[in-house]
Amino acid sequence: MGELASGEVEPALKQEGIVMEFWQTLQTMLGSPLMQRALVIAVLVGVAAPVMGTYLVQRRLALLGDGIGHIALTGVAMGWLAGSAAGLATHDVLAVPGAVVAAVVGAILIEVVRERGRTSADVALALLFYGGIAGGVLLIGVAGGTSANLTGYLFGSIATVTGLDVWLSVGLAAVILGVGLGLRPALFALCHDEEFARASGLPARALNILVAVLAALTVSVSMRVVGVLLVSAIMIVPVAVAQLLTHSFRTTMALAMGIGAAVSVAGLAITYYQPLSPGATIVVLAIGVYALAAAAAPLLGRRRTARAAVS
């Protein structure tokens, strides 16, 4: 009897020990200022990026974010160039502002090319992809750096965020969420049926440019977390997951925001324990969620069709 009791007590104690250890690690994790900043940015990006991603997926421009991201790389290099020309102590202090400017200009250019219809959208995107990367590598060399300096921007460097970066992200995310959610009816109308939006008198051109500029800001703010090469993933993959499971625009957007925030925080937390790239971990997690949802969706779908057949 006594032996049996002690045998039961031991695993319970062990479990308690693991829980304690978990709480302690969580406390140290949350106590680290670096991790705090990284978490704030991850949550902001996770929530804001899918908002613009929903509009881009709706108008079948899922790769636009990628195109803008590549241009942002040229912007990063331009920021470096400006920084070293001005003799600033740290070369990359102007990198993110440079990316914001280049991304916004590039996004408006894409929109103009698309509207004119002279070049098909995919060719225009291809020009931006390669022009952006080549421009970035070229300019970083001119600025006295090497393409190794760009790696942090290509794959994300959430571990090196500064207090200034956090404030910049908070500002950009506030703009994206404010406009993206506040003007949702008009942006939905535009992205769902542009011809009808124009026939209704909606300022389609201004709204198109607004979408492009907001997408550019989203790319700039997400760049630090997942990097230029993966920036589109954090905008698009949560939406791809959500649209498998919903049938309204509103819930798709809300669910995508939730998924975005969840994978961003979870991915970041994993990299606190394991020496992995945060950006890549977040994206792989998101794609894992997509695979799960894709496997579950046919079951949900069958139920939905059955209901539709009854009604």
Added chain:
Amino acid sequence: MAVSVRGLRVELGGSLVLDGVDASVRQGKAVAILGANGSGKSTLVKSLVGLVPVTAGEVEIFGAAGKLPWSRIGYVPQRMGAGSGVPATAAEVVASGLLDNRRLRPGRGARRRSLEALEGVGLADRASASVQVLSGGQQQRVLIARALIREPDLLIMDEPLAGMDQESREALARTLAGLQDRGATVLLVLHELGELTALIRRTLVLEEGRIAYDGPARLPGSEAEAEQDRHAHPASSWPGPAVAGTATAQAPDLSRKW
């Protein structure tokens, strides 16, 4: 005048699509625009709502030249726009019809109004369904509800019957009759009058960008037009015995295909 067009010329991609169209429609009338494919009928209605640039001439809607009174116009395109990668419910699509140049947000009661508009086209029970799972005819009715939600004084429809099943065609005829009772003007681009024969008093026939006929729907010599139409669209000669009977009685010349 609800609609007045003078000397309208439209050039698209270097070719002249409309070549001097003059026409006007009085308030409260229902007018059908007929013509073969490529005759410019869709371009004509698109130029009314500002979707194609006018090369020369004047378009006046409710007496206002240049600036369109958007909130009074309801437009129904031929089919739902291509951009629909993200699911959207019928109610959401219909609510977007509440927006115009002054309103970027639909305001209070949008949900209720959207349900009412869907009820008007007989789709109240599909309000929460994704438009992607609706049939072609039901999608077309969603687009009609989207145009009607703003309670337009002028309804412009681009081939509403295309791809519609009979149930949807009959629902459309009822909806339009209701609009007419309210005193609204209806302008329809059509291939055939079909179920709408009873509503239409006047037809405009376009040929190569010019008006070839403008007069009562029951016109002598329309047989040739109807004949042409029938040959161009053999798929539309679906059987509809019940409706065919009434339509034939009202307008024998245009609907004798049954």
